Amino acid sequence: xxxxxxxxxxxxxxxxxxxxxxxxxxxxxxxxxxxxxxxxxxxxxxxxxxxxxxxxxxxxxxxxxxxxxxxxxxxxxxxxxxxxxxxxxxxxxxxxxxxxxxxxxxxxxxxx
Amino acid sequence: xxxxxxxxxxxxxxxxxxxxxxxxxxxxxxxxxxxxxxxxxxxxxxxxxxxxxxxxxxxxxxxxxxxxxxxxxxxxxxxxxxxxxxxxxxxxxxxxxxxxxxxxxxxxxxxxxx
Numbered sequence: 001x002x003x004x005x006x007x008x009x010x011x012x013x014x015x016x017x018x019x020x021x022x023x024x025x026x027x028x029x030x031x032x033x034x035x036x037x038x039x040x041x042x043x044x045x046x047x048x049x050x051x052x053x054x055x056x057x058x059x060x061x062x063x064x065x066x067x068x069x070x071x072x073x074x075x076x077x078x079x080x081x082x083x084x085x086x087x088x089x090x091x092x093x094x095x096x097x098x099x100x101x102x103x104x105x106x107x108x109x110x111x112x
Numbered sequence: 113x114x115x116x117x118x119x120x121x122x123x124x125x126x127x128x129x130x131x132x133x134x135x136x137x138x139x140x141x142x143x144x145x146x147x148x149x150x151x152x153x154x155x156x157x158x159x160x161x162x163x164x165x166x167x168x169x170x171x172x173x174x175x176x177x178x179x180x181x182x183x184x185x186x187x188x189x190x191x192x193x194x195x196x197x198x199x200x201x202x203x204x205x206x207x208x209x210x211x212x213x214x215x216x217x218x219x220x221x222x223x224x225x226x
Contacts, residue, residue: 004155009184035216040214042202045214052201053162094214100146101204101214103155 006104019078023091032074037088118217131190135203
């Protein structure tokens with residue numbers, strides 16, 4: 001079974017803090033994704049990566065950056081957290097253009 | 113550009129009743145369509161997917177969905193609801209020209225009454 005592990009299930013941070021969310025997958029998949037989930041909005045793509053050191057902006061990249069130094073690890077960085085970044089963050093991985101996504105359990109971030 | 117519309121943010125059914133969750137998509141190229149389920153405090157998991165083979169797709173837990181190109185729909189059904197089906201359901205679309213992106217609908221929360 002594919003396992004996607006997100007480093008923190010729950011985080012509470014203060015406005016202006018730098019936040020790191022880490023995601024590790026064990027299935028050697030090429031593609032990794034960071035989504036943000038908010039009630040009534042579904043999942044919105046923040047960034048994705050289809051290879052080591054490669055990254056592409058999704059639909060809502062503002063205020064975020066990512067890092068993929070190794071194939072199995074994809075990090076989401078909030079350089080200066082703001083209250084409107086309070087949300088559930090989901091990491092996912094797949095292989096190919098049309099493969100199903102495998103999700104981590106999510107990281108719920110609260111910014112005070 | 114691709115998009116997904118799920119009709120109804122909340123659906124409530126009685127245990128044993130038919131479940132029908134509606135999804136319409138927009139895509140200029142042949143789509144690949146998915147339904148995912150999310151139980152409380154968990155990530156999403158795949159229920160079923162359509163990848164241009166049979167138009168009626170069967171998934172896990174007794175769910176199925178039918179791809180109707182003429183209606184641009186991919187509605188999810190289950191003949192008899194169970195209490196354990198209570199969850200949030202997401203319809204999603206991707207394509208060979210979508211640049212690895214999967215686009216999700218806003219989700220439908222299913223409530224099952226005893």
